[in-house]
Amino acid sequence: MTSARSRKSGRARDERPERGIPEATVARLPVYLRALTTLSDSDVATASSEDLATAAGVNSAKLRKDLSYLGTYGTRGVGYDVNYLRYQIAREIGLTQDWSVVIVGIGNLGHALANYSGFASRGFQVAALFDVDPERVGEVVGDLKISALADLEVIVRESAVAIGVIATPAGAAQGVCDQLVEAGVSSILNFAPAVLTVPGHVDVRKVDLSIELQILAYHEQRKAHGFGALEAGAL
Amino acid sequence: MTSARSRKSGRARDERPERGIPEATVARLPVYLRALTTLSDSDVATASSEDLATAAGVNSAKLRKDLSYLGTYGTRGVGYDVNYLRYQIAREIGLTQDWSVVIVGIGNLGHALANYSGFASRGFQVAALFDVDPERVGEVVGDLKISALADLEVIVRESAVAIGVIATPAGAAQGVCDQLVEAGVSSILNFAPAVLTVPGHVDVRKVDLSIELQILAYHEQRKAHGFGALEAGAL
DNA sequence: ACGATTTTGTTCTCGCGTTCACAAACTTCT
DNA sequence: AGAAGTTTGTGAACGCGAGAACAAAATCGT
Structure with missing residues (x-):
């Protein structure tokens, strides 16, 4: 409160500082x-x-x-x-409110994500888990039962889910993504090693484990190759 | 082959293009x-x-x-x-050679990483798994037995491991990191939600699942707040 | 052989993000 | 109260990366 009077640039309707954060x-x-x-x-x-x-x-x-x-x-x-x-x-x-997320693809990684306590503690509640494999549907992971992909749209709409997590193999990712978007999800966290195409109003962030390793490998190779320590100090 | 003669800038000793890639x-x-x-x-x-x-x-x-x-x-x-x-x-x-990596912290995420086929297929071979919990030592994950942290240094040196993956809770991360560095690891992929301090010659990359969700939440909140669609088209 | 076409490699410009450096504002000590 | 000491908030300079645009080089058709 008692917000600053010290604004210099006197543009009108410039009250809120939270216009654009880089x-x-x-x-x-x-x-x-x-x-x-x-x-x-x-x-x-x-x-x-x-x-x-x-x-x-x-x-x-x-x-x-x-x-x-x-x-x-x-x-x-x-x-x-x-x-x-x-x-x-x-x-x-936006963490003063709770966010519902769904996780699609309950393989190794999906399992880990479903059980990850760091989500709940930061206001992200896992609303549902999905998998294509009919064998898996009904299986309990954490404290949730795995649902069928066919139920995705209904559940997403009912729970007002805004964020979807994709942890499927690369081949299934785009299809799942389309379903999520169709159901109304507008933010996607993608762990699948695939490029996703989405409408403009949907945000996608990508986490790719092997890419991270490859970036490290690149630098590692350079270190080992005799540059660095030697050449850096020379000139 | 028959490499280009078309270099224009005639600086001496400018032969290798692979000097600095952004x-x-x-x-x-x-x-x-x-x-x-x-x-x-x-x-x-x-x-x-x-x-x-x-x-x-x-x-x-x-x-x-x-x-x-x-x-x-x-x-x-x-x-x-x-x-x-x-x-x-x-x-x-640097993927024409194979890289040995070790994974420390075999919880949910560590399990998933140990089983992730995407590593092996890109030339990253998991050389060993480690966990502090003595109960877990000896347990088989994938096709590897979990080793005790005490054996880290020996195994890392013997297998010439250059890359370490940290999948422990935040509290244990710095300690594990120090051990890895001490053992000679010079690249670290950190999944623990903690800031790691390392010597200058060590590279660290960080993957933080809940941070990614929080970034999505920020944008999601903005979309929902009535900006975007309305104000964007107005002026 | 030569012009039309395709597509790369590169130059140039612009905007974003990082860092420095300092004035403004607050506290503490005498 | 006033001076000395801290620490924030921000203006300005700088460097890197993104994208547009174009010249150079290769193929293809006639």
């Missing part, structure tokens, strides 16, 4: 949130941008600039109130 | 590689940058620029030889 910043907010939670659990009441930056593994100037997009929640000469800032970031991300 | 490009090479493999499996012999870009889900200009960092492997007026380009990218990433 994508790179959005990706870091969850990291800050986690750092704040850790600090809060250690009964730290206030933290400077330096402290926070260290805890989050980033540079302090970047952290301050990121936070400045949300508003002015710090106090000069003091730092940030840990719990207050935590709440503000959570609100900005 | 990080953003490196991250996309595995995607191209996968697209090429798919095409090759469909018996496609040649593909244009447009074809490849579509298959990889990127813009064709970006793809061409990315490939140009590796060398001139295309033929103007024709396109790229699928298998030849595939080999060149694989070589560049």
